[in-house]
Amino acid sequence: xxxxxxxxxxxxxxxxxxxxxxxxxxxxxxxxxxxxxxxxxxxxxxxxxxxxxxxxxxxxxxxxxxxxxxxxxxxxxxxxxxxxxxxxxxxxxxxxxxxxxxxxxxxxxxxxxxxxxxxxxxxxxxxxxxxxxxxxxxxxxxxxxxxxxxxxxxxxxxxxxxxxxxxxxxxxxxxxxxxxxxxxxxxxxxxxxxxxxxxxxxxxxxxxxxxxxxxxxxxxxxxxxxxxxxxxxxxxxxxxxxxxxxxxxxxxxxxxxxxxxxxxxxxxxxxxxxxxxxxxxxxxxxxxxxxxxxxxxxxxxxxxxxxxxxxxxx
Numbered sequence: 001x002x003x004x005x006x007x008x009x010x011x012x013x014x015x016x017x018x019x020x021x022x023x024x025x026x027x028x029x030x031x032x033x034x035x036x037x038x039x040x041x042x043x044x045x046x047x048x049x050x051x052x053x054x055x056x057x058x059x060x061x062x063x064x065x066x067x068x069x070x071x072x073x074x075x076x077x078x079x080x081x082x083x084x085x086x087x088x089x090x091x092x093x094x095x096x097x098x099x100x101x102x103x104x105x106x107x108x109x110x111x112x113x114x115x116x117x118x119x120x121x122x123x124x125x126x127x128x129x130x131x132x133x134x135x136x137x138x139x140x141x142x143x144x145x146x147x148x149x150x151x152x153x154x155x156x157x158x159x160x161x162x163x164x165x166x167x168x169x170x171x172x173x174x175x176x177x178x179x180x181x182x183x184x185x186x187x188x189x190x191x192x193x194x195x196x197x198x199x200x201x202x203x204x205x206x207x208x209x210x211x212x213x214x215x216x217x218x219x220x221x222x223x224x225x226x227x228x229x230x231x232x233x234x235x236x237x238x239x240x241x242x243x244x245x246x247x248x249x250x251x252x253x254x255x256x257x258x259x260x261x262x263x264x265x266x267x268x269x270x271x272x273x274x275x276x277x278x279x280x281x282x283x284x285x286x287x288x289x290x291x292x293x294x295x296x297x298x299x300x301x302x303x304x305x306x307x308x309x310x311x312x313x314x
Contacts (some may be wrong), residue, residue, distance in 0.1 A: 179300060
């Protein structure tokens with residue numbers, strides 16, 4: 001997908017479309033009994049509201065295992081997209097048990113905080129958005145389609161459950177964020193072998209694994225292959241470590257800069273301390289002299305955009 005198409009997809013929705021409320025469920029903000037019910041609920045915080053509902057027992061157990069109970073009982077406000085017990089039951093067999101294991105606490109926290117957005121965002125505001133920044137740093141895609149609202153592809157079934165420190169919207173599946181860091185994501189893709197080798201040779205692999213967040217304009221193996229013969233081999237030599245590090249830092253920007261944000265720039269400040277030009281050319285976006293060929297690959301510590309040419313700083 002080119003960046004122009006992605007930018008179009010990020011435009012604010014003009015129409016407000018109501019969320020789906022399944023028959024037989026308790027009242028929501030739009031129902032006739034909403035005022036009384038929400039008034040009662042608003043006296044309780046998010047955790048107590050979820051526990052009192054009786055249909056979020058697994059979520060409550062997960063919050064306890066992740067050490068997030070006190071946070072979501074805090075001042076906030078927070079918006080929580082809350083999976084029901086049935087939603088957790090849809091996970092592959094053994095997944096929940098694995099996540100609740102203390103050794104997997106970091107992964108569990110990453111998943112749970114992907115369900116939380118800062119602030120109190122009511123349904124009428126949600127449907128005007130195309131994305132929202134979750135507490136874990138990643139983005140949640142929001143889509144409205146013929147009266148159905150989805151968050152990261154998961155259906156919202158009930159909305160605007162008011163709490164003393166925020167609001168809950170109910171969803172019918174567990175949201176799964178990216179769970180690999182930038183280097184792990186590159187290794188798994190299988191098309192960035194040279195970039196990974198270069199990051200290791202330059203002593204930057206650890207930084208790109210544990211630091212950040214970063215935005216990486218990542219050249220593919222084919223991009224490195226376009227360099228003059230012998231260039232890559234020469235750069236990978238220990239004596240050229242500093243030069244290689246400078247080239248790689250020229251491909252990295254601090255923070256998460258998504259495609260719809262990139263296209264609003266004319267240049268970006270890199271970790272090298274030099275700027276790289278950003279240019280819109282008809283349906284294409286260029287970073288320096290490289291074409292952006294794929295965008296918004298999420299990782300735990302940043303976002304990756306794929307480019308077809310290695311950037312060489314002046």
